[in-house]
Amino acid sequence: MATRHLTTLPSFTTLSKQPTFPFPTSLKLFPRFSLSSLKFSTICASSSASSMASDAKRVLVPIANGTEPMEAVITVDVLRRAGAEVTVASVEKELQVDACHDVKIVADALINDCNQTVFDLISLPGGMPGATSLKDSATLRSMVEKQAADGRLHAAICAAPAVALGSWGLLEGLKATSYPSFMEQLSSSAIAVESRVQKDGKVVTSRGPGTTLEYSVTLVEQLYGKQKADEVAGPLIMRPNHGEEYLIRELNPVEWTFSDCPQILVPIADGSEEMEAVIIIDVLRRAKAKVVVASIGGKQEILASRKVKLVADTHLDEAAKSSYDLIVLPGGLGGAQEFAASEKLIEMLKKQRESNKPYGAICASPALVFEPHGLLKGKKATAFPALCNKLSDESEVENRVVVDGNLITSRGPGTTMEFALAIVEKFFGRQQAIELAKVMVFVHP
Numbered sequence: 001m002a003t004r005h006l007t008t009l010p011s012f013t014t015l016s017k018q019p020t021f022p023f024p025t026s027l028k029l030f031p032r033f034s035l036s037s038l039k040f041s042t043i044c045a046s047s048s049a050s051s052m053a054s055d056a057k058r059v060l061v062p063i064a065n066g067t068e069p070m071e072a073v074i075t076v077d078v079l080r081r082a083g084a085e086v087t088v089a090s091v092e093k094e095l096q097v098d099a100c101h102d103v104k105i106v107a108d109a110l111i112n113d114c115n116q117t118v119f120d121l122i123s124l125p126g127g128m129p130g131a132t133s134l135k136d137s138a139t140l141r142s143m144v145e146k147q148a149a150d151g152r153l154h155a156a157i158c159a160a161p162a163v164a165l166g167s168w169g170l171l172e173g174l175k176a177t178s179y180p181s182f183m184e185q186l187s188s189s190a191i192a193v194e195s196r197v198q199k200d201g202k203v204v205t206s207r208g209p210g211t212t213l214e215y216s217v218t219l220v221e222q223l224y225g226k227q228k229a230d231e232v233a234g235p236l237i238m239r240p241n242h243g244e245e246y247l248i249r250e251l252n253p254v255e256w257t258f259s260d261c262p263q264i265l266v267p268i269a270d271g272s273e274e275m276e277a278v279i280i281i282d283v284l285r286r287a288k289a290k291v292v293v294a295s296i297g298g299k300q301e302i303l304a305s306r307k308v309k310l311v312a313d314t315h316l317d318e319a320a321k322s323s324y325d326l327i328v329l330p331g332g333l334g335g336a337q338e339f340a341a342s343e344k345l346i347e348m349l350k351k352q353r354e355s356n357k358p359y360g361a362i363c364a365s366p367a368l369v370f371e372p373h374g375l376l377k378g379k380k381a382t383a384f385p386a387l388c389n390k391l392s393d394e395s396e397v398e399n400r401v402v403v404d405g406n407l408i409t410s411r412g413p414g415t416t417m418e419f420a421l422a423i424v425e426k427f428f429g430r431q432q433a434i435e436l437a438k439v440m441v442f443v444h445p
Helices: 013-017 049-055 069-081 130-136 138-149 160-166 180-186 209-224 226-236 274-286 333-341 343-354 365-373 385-390 413-428 430-439
Strands: 058-063 085-090 096-098 104-106 121-124 153-157 197-200 203-206 249-251 263-268 290-295 301-303 309-311 326-329 359-362 401-404 407-410
Touching: 058 069, 069 085, 069 104, 069 121, 069 209, 069 226, 069 274, 121 138, 121 160, 121 209, 130 138, 130 160, 138 153, 138 160, 153 160, 153 209, 160 180, 160 203, 197 209, 203 209, 209 226, 209 413, 263 274, 274 290, 274 309, 274 413, 274 430, 326 343, 326 413, 333 343, 333 365, 343 359, 343 365, 359 365, 359 413, 365 385, 401 413, 407 413, 413 430
Parallel strands: 058 085, 058 121, 121 153, 153 203, 249 401, 263 290, 263 326, 326 359, 359 407
Antiparallel strands: 096 104, 104 309, 197 203, 301 309, 401 407
16 A cells, blocks of 8 residues: 555544534534434533633634635634634724635624724734734724723734734733744834744734634633633644644545646535635635635525634535536534535535545545545545544544545644645645745744
């Protein structure tokens, strides 16, 4: 059996102790599967809805045209997992913003409608020119300045520490970090350090898309304590070695080919895991692949598993008129249900397999979409740990990313960056994938 990048990764120990879904699991969302059959003790959040409500912290995440979508969506996703009441607020005139890499996000409110609310945390995503738009918002500036004056938590990532917090004079005398190309600018307004995540007093800063998961879990710890942060981090399946080069498990290697540039279809649906969807779309577009985001159902706007509103490029029926070099599915229990029930999507996936063209899935989708429809027959795969018992072949499930010929699968939110980079590697080579990982500060620059 031919192999490449054969290092087998250890299982995630926290997860094995607490096998918890990274997505909502209500019977209404997924009526066709008995939750009792999933064979694990804790399915949903670790605390009851009532206790979460009593402990809820209010968080503001402002967004703008040109915001880096990974930094916004991952932060919102993780904080909502912890039970925080997160308001996504647009500093533009409209709720919908056009984030970097043509990702469309619909905010919950306009920033001017939030200025009378007291927040426990205000977290600014980066991205350019999004960070500049955040800096130029008089309403947001007054809110963050009051946040600092009142001794409440405020945070920023990527360009935002230097462009916004630093220019507002809120980092004076404090240690802070930012995206590498903004470190010189940051040094004029803060004690600039190269930490992946830096906390000083009531300020938390971080470096870029590839550090956002660490940053977000740190924010959970600051709001709720280390125990809650560990509870949230476990089901995310985070890397134990942040900053190091990623590894994939590859069996039966074949070359993934394309003509001018890879044509990639990413379906999304109500209940899709927003973190997984946005990371896949963002990373592949950074690599210059042509990515088509297609919604399952009658509308282009979907409500993802953690209530982030995303807008697809088109409907699946329209997208189905074209052929693709890769079809790749994000996870999320509700989204996986929609995928499994879509005759059109299943037909496209079966044709993809029959044509020996690449297809892939992460988290719930390998077990709940591919397995029941015979798309894993004769293949090695992995999936979200609590669903691996649904795979007919569990021999490779401990690996974070598994490539078997034209099939690629992965485990969950915390493995999505590696999953997306593995796709880049298959189409463009490992050197380009590693360079992209460095640009995103996923791997040490």
